[in-house]
Amino acid sequence: MFTRGLALAVTILFMTACDGVVPGGMSEPSLDIPEVEDGDISQATMVDITRELSTDEFEGRMPGTKGEELTVALLSERFEAAGLQPGNGDSWVQEVPLIEITGTNFAPLTITNGDTDLVYDYGSEWVGVTYQEEERTQLANSEIVFVGYGINAPERGWNDYEGVDVAGKTVIILVNDPDFETEGLEGTFNGRAMTYYGRWTYKYEEAARQGAAAALIVHDTQPASYGWNVVESSWSGPQAYAARGDNPPPLTTMNGWVQKEVAREILAAAGQNLDELTAAAKTEDFAAVELGMTASTSFENTFRTFTSQNVIGILPGTEAPEEYVIHTAHWDHLGRCTPAPDGDDICNGAVDNATGSAALVALAEAHVKAGAPRRSLVFLAVTAEESGLLGAYYYAANPIYPLDQTVGGINMDAFLVAGPSQDVTVVGPGKSQLDQFLDAALEADGRTPTPNPNPEAGYYYRSDHFAFAKEGVPMLYVDGGEDLVEGGREAGAALAAEYRENRYHGPKDEFDENWDWSGVMQDLQLFYRMGRMLAESTSWPNWNEGDEFRRTRDEACASAESGC
CATH class of the missing domain: 3.50.30.30 (Glucose Oxidase; domain 1)
Structure with missing residues (x-):
């Protein structure tokens, strides 16, 4: 399903308004960016897993609770059913010791x-x-x-x-x-x-x-x-x-x-x-x-000391199995929280981040259906994001797969369920050569990038990908689009504002049977294409010159016996 003969020589995109700035006058080598066909991504998987993770039975998925036990069991079962292999030896989990x-x-x-x-x-x-x-x-x-x-x-x-x-x-x-x-x-x-x-x-x-x-x-x-x-x-x-x-x-x-x-x-x-x-x-x-x-x-x-768990599965690569492309999303949420006026005190976290957890499974299924790519694909559902990216930080400090052999990755945090959009919101553009893969994927999908409208807020440093970026691994963080096909940017802004004001980190972030999943599936197709491009590529994208994480990656690569 992949055309390896055609590689795109894509130069760095200089965005006129972005979170980061690419220094002018530099020369970067062209990257091997293969063409990738659409993936067979199951909307039923997205709906079913998001719905189940959002039920009151899961009690808001607070680490260290019954909700964690149910969540880890569900994701492990679905990773196995998707056709992945256990990501930590013969185990689907990485234990994360926490102290409160x-x-x-x-x-x-x-x-x-x-x-x-x-x-x-x-x-x-x-x-x-x-x-x-x-x-x-x-x-x-x-x-x-x-x-x-x-x-x-x-x-x-x-x-x-x-x-x-x-x-x-x-x-x-x-x-x-x-x-x-x-x-x-x-x-x-x-x-x-x-x-x-x-x-x-x-x-x-x-x-x-x-x-x-x-x-x-x-x-x-x-x-x-x-x-x-x-x-x-x-x-x-x-x-x-x-x-x-x-x-x-x-x-x-x-x-x-x-x-x-x-x-x-x-x-x-x-x-x-x-x-x-x-x-x-x-x-x-x-x-x-x-x-x-x-x-x-x-x-x-x-x-209080307790142990939580990251859930991890892998699809081993065919030609370069010791080179890894990682997908991350956090499975946890806030548990019981300040009650709503109707007395509901369970923060179900349907959007944040049952949707991202479901996306890991849906993407895993699609990649398995397409057949293993040349590099290995890792699917990591991390714990305790809401407590400060703790599961991601723990993995980055204790990686199962060496970080200098990790090509790069994509983070998925909260799909705001809406109809299709003309664009995607890029959080942290201009930081790394992963932008070239994103640009190629967007072109194939007929969409455009919209830079984060609030770069001063530093959103790139607030989700799980950041734990990997700090250790030098190039990571992409892309949100859903703001320019909706129906209603344009005004409708997109209104939807985001409604979620932020009425549901974000509150008991009303609940699953809705009437959701329109078409925009989410559109975004998943983009994530599938980017992940597959990275996994089929022979290139090792780096941070752009002058970025705060470039030095860390260069030092890791200089001392590595293999990988980057």
Whole structure:
């Protein structure tokens, strides 16, 4: 069913509006992109699995519950029925050890300036958590340093930590990138488009690498892309983490957020001005500022350890079975949650992400029907995405198939069920040579790419593919289209808004027997074509020059005995 004789020599697409920017003037080799016929993808599979995973019996698919047991059993059975082989030796699962840490008895955040104390209440003015497995978290008289955006990016000639020692100290950090207010996509950090350096995950990781005791990010709604209510709800209550093993990365004592006006008051007490320091932090010659103040707080921690499971199947390749193309989707959701007005308290997660889990099975079936391609196809349903991509992070840190032998992958997170569209939404275009495969697949399907309309929100860094990207594996993240055949972009925007306002992460994200699956099937055909192109290709696509993940991939490939 595949034409290997014709390869498309496709050059990199320079998109006029995209999440990332491809540096001009560079020369990239042409890639081997085979033509691929349509796949035989079962709509019945999509409907049946989405419906079953969304029933109340599955209790919202919270990891560590009966819902997980039912979900793992269903996906394992359907992978086997599709014709895949177990993906972890003779097992369909990869065990993911998790630890849940719940902080209690929070003392205020106290900022001491000489004989004067500034005192801030937990929840309304600041939040904090620990990643360390200690019964008591204590931050005592830790010197405070303002480190701008908290970025150390040598490939971009930027280091906010240069010339300052923050070991054992508390760093205050601005959210997003230095150039996020730029209208266009030109700049040291891609202008308006957020890079990984703008995400809170990176800022905490870098602060820990620098030896900081605590890291406090200044919340600001526009650059964060969400309000304080999201911070307060997300950073309070139980926090789950993947077990870190024998060689964990550096950890701070505490990570947290402070309200913008709290940060303004703290800096003013040190004789500094938040607006002036923010402006200075946007420049390359910014120097960190030691404030001559200290921070103190404490809280208690309780722990719960449990094991969750990633579900994995493989279709071994014919010619290059030790080269892998991966498809990912998360099976978990929120379990029981805040009740709707009618009393329904089960977050069924039909769209998010029963649809993506069903898509893994439907694509597996189609690839098996077509016959194994030259490279192996891996189908990975990961756990604990809603807790912070934990299943994906665990796999990326403990890969069953070596990452330097993983060609690339496609992530599927929440198919918003709608009719057919003229386009697809590309989250993170311009980042890697996978765009060339996407462009070829879109051309074959007669569709066009629409760049993410909110690049400043950093959506590329918020789903499971990101765990692989951090380790250097090129990954695509494509959402459904916004330009619907019936109703155009206005109808697409209205549908997305209705879901976001009324169903997203709530009890009303439920299966609907009246859904129009034609748009989902259209998207699945695109994912099938892209995956098959990668699996039949002889090329190893890389990140584009200048991308934040290029160096990691190049280093992995340089040391690899086989693969990339």
